[in-house]
Amino acid sequence: MDYRETIAYLYNSTPVFEKVGASAYKEGLYNTLALDEHLGHPHRRYATIHVAGTNGKGSVSHTLAAILQKAGYRVGLYTSPHLVDFRERIRVNGECVSEKFVIDFVESHRQFFEPLHPSFFELTTAMAFLYFAEQAVDIAVVEVGLGGRLDCTNIITPILSVITNISLDHTQFLGNTLASIAQEKAGIIKKHVPVVIGETTPETRPVFEARAHEQEAPITFAEEERPVLNCQLTPDGLIYHTTTYGELYGELGGLYQERNTNTILTAVELLKTTHLRISEDAVREGFAKVGETTGLMGRWQKTGEHPTVVCDTGHNVGGWEYLSAQLKMQHCRRLHIVFGMVDDKDIETVMSLLPPDAEYYFTRPSNKRAIDEQKVASIGSAHGLRGRAYPTVGEAFHAAREAASAEDFIFVGGSSYLVADFLEGFNSF
Secondary structure, X not given: OOHHHHHHHHHHHOOOHHHHHHHHOOOOOHHHHHHHHHHOOHHHHOEXXXXXXXXXXXXXXXXXXXXXXXXXXXXXXXXXXXXXXXXXXXXXXXXEOOHHHHHHHHHHHXXXXXXXXXXXXXXXXXXXXXXXXXXXXXXXXXXXXXOOOOOHHHHOOOOEEXXXXXXXXXXXXXXXXXXXXXXXXXXXXXXXXXXXXXXXXXXXXXHHHHHHHHHOOOEEEHHHHOOEEEEXXXXXXXXXXXXXXXXXXXXXXXXXXXXXXXXXXXXXXHXXXXXXXXXXXXXXXXXHOHXXXXXXXXXXXXXXXXXXXXXXXXXXXXXXXXHHHHHHOOOOOOEEEEEOXXXXXOHHHHHHHOOOOOEEEEOOOOOOOEOOHHHHHHHHXXXXXXXXXXXXXXXHHHHHHXXXXXXXXXXXXXXXXXXXXXXXXXXXX
């Protein structure tokens, strides 16, 4: 099989959560442990950092990887989902896994894994861990896929665990209270391994404290450390006023990055207490060049000017509490929003957060779980949002760009998959 055929095989022969939702979720670690045994426990050959949380774990993972790269380490990075190419999920020093490795992995191991019927994520996690070992990384930053306790990344014993925050998402798997979701995320806390908690609520903090006590794991709450005093929004990112680094420029421009940065800087200080050497210059360069260094896309990413065009992968209530506030802050003649969601998100609450004075272009990502654009438009109308429905992201964005003047602002978001469609087709729209 060539690369295209191999990816088609992976998508068509394994359950893919991004495409089919709940039926792809496999509770338990049986398949993961079997694959790990078969491959020779590759994750034991390098250090790891484990990152969980409802929102922000992608930004935190990428920025930590960028800082470690700038510090001179060879860094693996495993994240999900991808936006344009499957290979984005598995990187070493910012470079995507090679097509050849993906092909060879499937060909070499399919005789073993086909009888297991692993999920897509179980298989790609095994692939990532093996690739990092073969690439002789010094350390890998591993983002949890879903939850934590039963996530297939949870076979690692990291040098540091990070949990960014907890909000209501994936409630069908993780529970419908903040405490129950926190219990699942807290499952990544390991015996004697330090853990950083980014944000807590009265419901979640006791859960984290209890798990850390049980595991004898030193626990640090970033919101108590408060390395970020405040931040200033600029056209090109954020300037943080910090206790350790003074003014610190961050390339990522979303307002929600302030809390992520609080978590990251707290994590960096703990990493410095291990054998890792992380200079001030490494921290500054990592924050300033995270996109270039790691290939991160879709976090308040500006793709055009006159009119300004920004896309963001925020896709749940927790993310939209920040995105809506930032959209309302834009100084523009008129705001245009290309919007769509998938069916496991709380679209009603998200719609209640959206700016009422924008022009909407309701659409659907090319995903089986996408909510029909006419239904999205209907829900939007019930919330007082005016706009029209378009069957594809390309048609919706084209309509927005045709209607916008040079002084306007176009936002594309609502779902990671909608942003993926936008970025993949951007040059042809």
